Amino acid sequence: NAGVTQTPKFQVLKTGQSMTLQCAQDMNHNSMYWYRQDPGMGLRLIYYSASEGTTDKGEVPNGYNVSRLNKREFSLRLESAAPSQTSVYFCASSDSLTGTGELFFGEGSRLTVL
Amino acid sequence: AQSVTQLGSHVSVSEGALVLLRCNYSSSVPPYLFWYVQYPNQGLQLLLKYTSAATLVKGINGFEAEFKKSETSFHLTKPSAHMSDAAEYFCAVSDVYKLVFGAGTILRVKS
Numbered sequence A: 001n002a003g004v005t006q007t008p009k010f011q012v013l014k015t016g017q018s019m020t021l022q023c024a025q026d027m028n029h030n031s032m033y034w035y036r037q038d039p040g041m042g043l044r045l046i047y048y049s050a051s052e053g054t055t056d057k058g059e060v061p062n063g064y065n066v067s068r069l070n071k072r073e074f075s076l077r078l079e080s081a082a083p084s085q086t087s088v089y090f091c092a093s094s095d096s097l098t099g100t101g102e103l104f105f106g107e108g109s110r111l112t113v114l
Numbered sequence B: 001a002q003s004v005t006q007l008g009s010h011v012s013v014s015e016g017a018l019v020l021l022r023c024n025y026s027s028s029v030p031p032y033l034f035w036y037v038q039y040p041n042q043g044l045q046l047l048l049k050y051t052s053a054a055t056l057v058k059g060i061n062g063f064e065a066e067f068k069k070s071e072t073s074f075h076l077t078k079p080s081a082h083m084s085d086a087a088e089y090f091c092a093v094s095d096v097y098k099l100v101f102g103a104g105t106i107l108r109v110k111s
Helices: none
Strands: A004-007 A010-013 A019-025 A031-038 A042-049 A064-068 A074-078 A087-094 A109-113 B003-007 B010-014 B019-026 B033-038 B044-050 B056-058 B064-068 B073-078 B087-095 B098-101 B105-110
Touching: A004 A087, A019 A031, A019 A087, A019 A109, A031 A064, A031 A074, A031 B098, A042 A064, A042 A074, A042 B098, A074 A087, B003 B087, B003 B098, B010 B019, B019 B033, B019 B087, B019 B105, B033 B064, B033 B073, B044 B056, B044 B064, B044 B073, B073 B087
Parallel strands: A010 A109, B010 B105
Antiparallel strands: A004 A019, A019 A074, A031 A042, A031 A087, A064 A074, A087 A109, B003 B019, B019 B073, B033 B044, B033 B087, B056 B064, B064 B073, B087 B098, B087 B105
16 A cells, blocks of 8 residues: 655756656545645645645745646646755645545655756 | 644653653634654654544554643653654644644654
8 A cells, every 4th residue: 555655756956947746645535735844844835635626725835836637646846946946845645625634645755956 | 824833943852751842723713733753754644633532632652642722732742752752743733624734843862
C-alpha cells in the first residue's frame, strides 16, 4: 500500500523555468492538499482540493497552479520558478471533506531554484 | 481564521526526562486539534487528534495532550523521553476544509 506518492523527490531549476510536481494517492480519499515547508514557518497551504473537480487557494498560492486530474491525482505547477519558491513541498490527502480528518503525507519534494 | 502558536522553536531534554511541547490555538468555534511528528527527511505523521470526546487524548509512542478551553491550549507531553523521540513536532487546528499548522518545535533528546 503506497499511500501518497510524490514525484520527483529532488529537483533543481533555474529562475524562470517551469515544472510540475506530481502527487497520487491510492486510499480513495476525497480531499488533497499541497503544502510548502520552510524553516521556522511550519507548513503553509498552497492549494487544496476538497473533492474531485474543485480546487481552492490556500495561504500562499501566488506563483502556483494546480490540477485535480481525477480522484487519485493532484499536481502542482510552477510556471516561472523564482528563488523564493525554493522549499520542500508536501502533498497530503484526507478522507474528510471538512478538514477535520487525519492528513496522510507524501515524503516530500525538495525544490531548489537558482 | 483559525491559528495555532507553538511556544519554543527548539526544546532540549535529557533521555528519561519529561517532554512538554506547548501549543495555543485561536478558534472561533470548538476546534479539532492535532499533533503531527516529522522525522528527518520524511513526511508528517499523526500523533494524536482532539475531537471533543475527551479532554485528555492519548496518542502513539506514549504521547498525550490535554485540551484546556480556559487556557486555549493543547500541550503535548510524554513522561519519559527516548532518543527516538528526536524530531520536529507540529500542532495544527482544523479550519474550513483544511488544517492550519504551527511553526513547529524541534525536540532534541540528550543522552
